[in-house]
Structures are given as C-alpha cells and as structure tokens.
Amino acid sequence: MIKIFELLKDIQVTNDFIKDVINNNGYNSIILDYYKRLEEEEHIDLTNKINSIDDCNSIWTLDKYELQKIKDFKKTNLCKDKFCNNCKKVKQASRLSQFVPQLKKLEEEFDLFHVTLTVPNVEGHDYNKLIKTIKTMFKSYRKLNHYLMDIESIKDISFKKYFYVGSIRSLEVTYKNDSYHPHLHCIFAMKKGLKLSKRFKNTYSYSKKNGTRSFSSFEILIQKIWRLTNEGKKVTKKSIDDLEIGYSCSVDKIEDEHYFEVFKYMTKSNSDDEEDFMSYDNFKVLYYSLKSVRQIQGYGILYNLKEKENYEEEVDYLYNKIIDELKEKELPIEVMEAPEDLLKQNDYLIISRKKVFSYLRQL
DNA sequence: GGAAATCTGCCCACGCAAAT
DNA sequence: ATTTGCGTGGGCAGATTTCC
Known part of the structure; x- marks a missing residue:
C-alpha cells in the first residue's frame, strides 16, 4: 500500500495552486470590468452574472478530519462563467x-x-x-x-x-x-x-x-x-x-x-x-x-451520454486507506481554512477528494 | 415531359446543458 | 434546485434532381 502513499505527492494541493486561484481572481476582475462595460453599452442586465463572478472562490468548503489532521479541500463556490479560468x-x-x-x-x-x-x-x-x-x-x-x-x-x-x-x-x-x-x-x-x-x-x-x-x-x-x-x-x-x-x-x-x-x-x-x-x-x-x-x-450511440455510476463509496474507501496510511507514518499534516491562511502554511499537506478520485481513476 | 430517386426542411417529444 | 431552451433521432412531405 506504499503506492497510495506515494500518490499523495501528486494529488497534493500545492501552494502554487492556491496562488493560481488567487491570481485568477485578479484575472476575473478584468472579465468583471468587461461585463460591466457590456452591461452599460448594450443596456442589458448582467447583475446576476457580475455578482457570481465577483463571488467566485470567495467561500471555501472543507472536510475536517481532526484526528487524521487532514482538511479536505472539497469545493469552493464557483461562478461557472465560461470566461473564468x-x-x-x-x-x-x-x-x-x-x-x-x-x-x-x-x-x-x-x-x-x-x-x-x-x-x-x-x-x-x-x-x-x-x-x-x-x-x-x-x-x-x-x-x-x-x-x-x-x-x-x-x-x-x-x-x-x-x-x-x-x-x-x-x-x-x-x-x-x-x-x-x-x-x-x-x-x-x-x-x-x-x-x-x-x-x-x-x-x-x-x-x-x-x-x-x-x-x-x-x-x-x-x-x-x-x-x-x-x-x-x-x-x-x-x-x-x-x-x-x-x-x-x-x-x-x-x-x-x-x-x-x-x-x-x-x-x-x-x-x-x-x-x-x-x-x-x-x-x-x-x-x-x-x-x-x-x-x-x-x-x-454517444447521444445522451451521462454519468451513471456513483463513485462516492469508492472514494470513501480509497480515502480511508490513505488516512490510515498517514496515521501510520505519523506525518505532520494539517491545513488551514481560507486561501490567505493556506498560503502561509508551507509545510502542510492539503489533499482534495476530487483530486484523489480523478488521479486514481487514471491508474 | 414524367416518373423515380433522393435531397431538404420541418415537426415532434425528449433529455440534457445552460441559465437563473 | 428549478426553469428554459437547444439539438437530437426519426419520420414524413414536398422540392429538386436525375434518368429515360
């Protein structure tokens, strides 16, 4: 099972990743300006759109495993705008x-x-x-x-x-x-x-x-x-x-x-x-x-394609394995709750449920 | 010119993607 | 979470082309 442990390096949510997210909020401010300009020029109502882009990534949801010292970066609120990176x-x-x-x-x-x-x-x-x-x-x-x-x-x-x-x-x-x-x-x-x-x-x-x-x-x-x-x-x-x-x-x-x-x-x-x-x-x-x-x-035959299976259980299973392993290794793992704080925590490992899942599927 | 071949447009219900 | 509406497969009607 050593292999699963090795995976953690790859699925880690790095500080660079978090920096990217924050940088993107900067990039989004340009998009935001474009939307505002469009709204004025074309006399259309884009308030909803503008608000959701403004809110993109402002709230982060995490699963907290106190014992295992893992905080799972589950999701953030997303604007789902097609121009948002x-x-x-x-x-x-x-x-x-x-x-x-x-x-x-x-x-x-x-x-x-x-x-x-x-x-x-x-x-x-x-x-x-x-x-x-x-x-x-x-x-x-x-x-x-x-x-x-x-x-x-x-x-x-x-x-x-x-x-x-x-x-x-x-x-x-x-x-x-x-x-x-x-x-x-x-x-x-x-x-x-x-x-x-x-x-x-x-x-x-x-x-x-x-x-x-x-x-x-x-x-x-x-x-x-x-x-x-x-x-x-x-x-x-x-x-x-x-x-x-x-x-x-x-x-x-x-x-x-x-x-x-x-x-x-x-x-x-x-x-x-x-x-x-x-x-x-x-x-x-x-x-x-x-x-x-x-x-x-x-x-x-590819018409009407959609995800049929439910992978939740599979993920839970894999997750527990990883957590067990981390416990065994007694690794210093911890994370913080908001982007600004995360940036300060250089030595902490943040793993993402989604990432674990998608990574393991590829093996 | 007229019949046969076949191409195009249009309609529907449905299911998913996008919007809200 | 719910609503809106896009675009499909499939089928038919009418238009257009091909062939004699």
Missing part, C-alpha cells in the same frame, strides 16, 4: 470523469478516431457572422453524422464499411486580433481494426507546424462533404467529384490508452497564447457567439 478547469475535469468511462467501454468494441473539422477564419468583430458560422457548422455536423449513420444517404457513396456508430464533437474558437477561428474537435467511433491508408496529398498536406502529411480517401471525402455542407451546397457524388479541394479536416486513429489525452485536448481552453490578454472586442464577440451554445454534443 478556474471554472473552465473544473468543467473540464468533470467532463473528463463523465466521458472517459464511456469512451473506455466503447474502445472494447470500436476504434476511436480524433477528427478535426475546420472552416475558413471569420474576419472582423462582427459577432453575427461568427454566430452564423457556428450555427452552420452544427447543422453541417448533424448532416455529416446522418450520412455516416446512414440516416440520409448520398447516391453511389456508402459509409457502411466504416461501421461508424457515433461521435462527440467539441467546439473551440481561437482568435488572433480580429480573426476568429472556429473549429470542431471530434471523436468518431468506427470499426475496430479499420485501416485508413494515407495516400493522397493536397494543399493541406503542407503546414509549418506538422510538416507534410498525406490523407486517406476517407479524409478527402470528409473534407469535401464538410465544405459542401458548410457552403450550403448540395452533396452528391457529382458535386463531391467536381470539387477539387474541401476544407481542412483530419482523421487520426487514437492510439490505445491515449484516448483520454485526446479528450483533454479536445476540451482544452481556447487560445492559450492570448489567454492573458483578451481584448474587450474579443470578449464581446465570444460572449454573444458562445451564448447558449453547447460546446459538447454527442451523436449516435
């Missing part, structure tokens, strides 16, 4: 725990593929254009899914050989100045052992980032259908054949045991480089174009 991370973690078990199960029967679908950048801070683009993308994806599932068909083109049974799509919008780049990261579940031989080169084969690459006929097909549907054109064998180039899309097999990495990647926050400096214009465009938009959506 803390809440973004929390959401990702919960999604991960929600989807991974189902993907894992699916992997027994199907191979999983990481699919990226892009459209041309949307230029300018006109959010109506971006809203329209995203709507079209979702509609096109539904259509693509219908084709793959054989609910709708294209004459003389069959997808049966791929045994596509469903997928998940995740919307990401990155941006640089006033150029927005919406795209979908997806996971397709298809036939186990499916070989997609990559034999074709086109203009998307050459990129600064990835060097050169070839595409499979499946990828070429997806690229073209994706372009036709997004441009509102009819999808037929002829229109596909006549189209010389589609939109940039890729389909890559997810290697064993890395599927959850892909999922992490899928849902990671937008535009890492820009994160520390989002302009008000960017904020406004993203606010309107992502409002009420579902970032993640399942299709086919």
Whole structure:
C-alpha cells in the first residue's frame, strides 16, 4: 500500500495552486470590468452574472478530519462563467470523469478516431457572422453524422464499411486580433481494426507546424462533404467529384490508452497564447457567439451520454486507506481554512477528494 | 415531359446543458 | 434546485434532381 502513499505527492494541493486561484481572481476582475462595460453599452442586465463572478472562490468548503489532521479541500463556490479560468478547469475535469468511462467501454468494441473539422477564419468583430458560422457548422455536423449513420444517404457513396456508430464533437474558437477561428474537435467511433491508408496529398498536406502529411480517401471525402455542407451546397457524388479541394479536416486513429489525452485536448481552453490578454472586442464577440451554445454534443450511440455510476463509496474507501496510511507514518499534516491562511502554511499537506478520485481513476 | 430517386426542411417529444 | 431552451433521432412531405 506504499503506492497510495506515494500518490499523495501528486494529488497534493500545492501552494502554487492556491496562488493560481488567487491570481485568477485578479484575472476575473478584468472579465468583471468587461461585463460591466457590456452591461452599460448594450443596456442589458448582467447583475446576476457580475455578482457570481465577483463571488467566485470567495467561500471555501472543507472536510475536517481532526484526528487524521487532514482538511479536505472539497469545493469552493464557483461562478461557472465560461470566461473564468478556474471554472473552465473544473468543467473540464468533470467532463473528463463523465466521458472517459464511456469512451473506455466503447474502445472494447470500436476504434476511436480524433477528427478535426475546420472552416475558413471569420474576419472582423462582427459577432453575427461568427454566430452564423457556428450555427452552420452544427447543422453541417448533424448532416455529416446522418450520412455516416446512414440516416440520409448520398447516391453511389456508402459509409457502411466504416461501421461508424457515433461521435462527440467539441467546439473551440481561437482568435488572433480580429480573426476568429472556429473549429470542431471530434471523436468518431468506427470499426475496430479499420485501416485508413494515407495516400493522397493536397494543399493541406503542407503546414509549418506538422510538416507534410498525406490523407486517406476517407479524409478527402470528409473534407469535401464538410465544405459542401458548410457552403450550403448540395452533396452528391457529382458535386463531391467536381470539387477539387474541401476544407481542412483530419482523421487520426487514437492510439490505445491515449484516448483520454485526446479528450483533454479536445476540451482544452481556447487560445492559450492570448489567454492573458483578451481584448474587450474579443470578449464581446465570444460572449454573444458562445451564448447558449453547447460546446459538447454527442451523436449516435454517444447521444445522451451521462454519468451513471456513483463513485462516492469508492472514494470513501480509497480515502480511508490513505488516512490510515498517514496515521501510520505519523506525518505532520494539517491545513488551514481560507486561501490567505493556506498560503502561509508551507509545510502542510492539503489533499482534495476530487483530486484523489480523478488521479486514481487514471491508474 | 414524367416518373423515380433522393435531397431538404420541418415537426415532434425528449433529455440534457445552460441559465437563473 | 428549478426553469428554459437547444439539438437530437426519426419520420414524413414536398422540392429538386436525375434518368429515360
């Protein structure tokens, strides 16, 4: 059981982590200003929103185990705003725990593929254009899914050989100045052992980032259908054949045991480089174009996915083990109750129930 | 031109995500 | 915790294209 003890190093809530949380409250104050400005400019009521962001992380809840000298950092009150970095991370973690078990199960029967679908950048801070683009993308994806599932068909083109049974799509919008780049990261579940031989080169084969690459006929097909549907054109064998180039899309097999990495990647926050400096214009465009938009959506057998199991007991069991072990080692463990105090307590170990749980699941 | 093929739009109830 | 509303699968009707 020594192993469980060793885990504690990794699941420890470090002082750096707490500093991050506090820093983020600073970052949130910029967001807060943006919301206030938006409220004034647009004459809309955002009081609830503003209050909850203001309150984000202001109250921390802990489980206190006096005997074991552990305070379990259970949760804080969160604003759940899509621009809040803390809440973004929390959401990702919960999604991960929600989807991974189902993907894992699916992997027994199907191979999983990481699919990226892009459209041309949307230029300018006109959010109506971006809203329209995203709507079209979702509609096109539904259509693509219908084709793959054989609910709708294209004459003389069959997808049966791929045994596509469903997928998940995740919307990401990155941006640089006033150029927005919406795209979908997806996971397709298809036939186990499916070989997609990559034999074709086109203009998307050459990129600064990835060097050169070839595409499979499946990828070429997806690229073209994706372009036709997004441009509102009819999808037929002829229109596909006549189209010389589609939109940039890729389909890559997810290697064993890395599927959850892909999922992490899928849902990671937008535009890492820009994160520390989002302009008000960017904020406004993203606010309107992502409002009420579902970032993640399942299709086919992945439609209606949700967490079914209850892990509470499992966590309790693991937790007790850890606590026993700590007692045995007679380790000096203690924590404090509020962020400011936590920062002063350099030698204390704070562990998080949530973290224990998610960490152990990955082993 | 007319029939057959098949594509598109629209509707529904439902279940979950987002909002409050 | 509860309400609101988005987006699905599935199915049908009507539009559009294809083929003779």
